[in-house]
Amino acid sequence: MELILKYFPHLTPLQKQQFEQLQALYEDWNLKINVVSRKDIDELYLRHVLHSLGIAKIQSFLPGSRILDVGTGGGFPGIPLAILFPDVKFHLVDSIGKKIKVVEEVVAGLQLQNVKTTNARVETVSGQYDFIVSRAVAQMDTFVHWVQGKIAKKNLHERRNGILYLKGGDLSEELKIYTTVTVFPLSDYFDEDFFETKSVVHLPLKYKG
Numbered sequence: 001m002e003l004i005l006k007y008f009p010h011l012t013p014l015q016k017q018q019f020e021q022l023q024a025l026y027e028d029w030n031l032k033i034n035v036v037s038r039k040d041i042d043e044l045y046l047r048h049v050l051h052s053l054g055i056a057k058i059q060s061f062l063p064g065s066r067i068l069d070v071g072t073g074g075g076f077p078g079i080p081l082a083i084l085f086p087d088v089k090f091h092l093v094d095s096i097g098k099k100i101k102v103v104e105e106v107v108a109g110l111q112l113q114n115v116k117t118t119n120a121r122v123e124t125v126s127g128q129y130d131f132i133v134s135r136a137v138a139q140m141d142t143f144v145h146w147v148q149g150k151i152a153k154k155n156l157h158e159r160r161n162g163i164l165y166l167k168g169g170d171l172s173e174e175l176k177i178y179t180t181v182t183v184f185p186l187s188d189y190f191d192e193d194f195f196e197t198k199s200v201v202h203l204p205l206k207y208k209g
């Protein structure tokens with residue numbers, strides 16, 4: 001938890017409490033339905049919570065904006081972001097029902113009012129969003145294919161609407177076809193070794209009505 005406060009020192013008492021609750025909620029739910037590996041449970045705040053919040057270092061979401069988390073799994077990056085941005089509407093989608101069940105239990109445990117969940121493949125989900133966030137779900141070309149048509153027409157933020165994807169490793173091959181992509185290394189924001197090879201990738205996407 002100190003790790004979160006080190007990089008996000010201005011949390012409200014409610015946010016601090018919600019971030020603190022995550023450890024017990026995930027430990028408890030992970031015993032019933034395994035969604036996070038044992039190693040990752042021991043390093044939940046580094047590998048899941050702080051990593052998810054890396055997106056917030058790149059983009060602060062404005063109140064009223066709408067964010068889709070594709071393939072949220074146990075709720076990453078969507079849940080930590082929903083705690084940090086209580087006035088932003090988050091839609092967390094996963095095709096595996098037991099993962100969404102854990103997400104729903106964590107959302108209920110935290111009493112988060114700004115999170116909607118759906119158990120479905122994202123290709124079947126309709127709606128329009130300012131940004132689409134994700135981690136460890138698909139290669140960029142497949143992902144773009146899935147989410148085209150889900151981008152809102154109006155840009156509320158200075159940064160153009162589109163994808164904010166948490167990626168690791170060498171991305172040059174995967175991203176070479178995208179001329180408008182920007183890669184933000186998380187090592188510019190976080191000191192821990194874990195972030196040495198991690199980035200947030202922003203890919204603006206056009207509205208397709």
Ligand SMILES: C[S@@+](CC[C@H](N)C(=O)[O-])C[C@H]1O[C@@H](n2cnc3c(N)ncnc32)[C@H](O)[C@@H]1O
Nearest residue numbers: 071072073076094095096120121122135136137
């Ligand atoms: C490796 S897990 C990553 C989970 C989470 N984003 C994280 O980083 O901890 C990939 C998740 O994507 C989901 N997924 C894969 N393809 C999907 C699709 N087309 N629509 C919705 N969810 C999908 C899987 O069910 C799985 O839970």
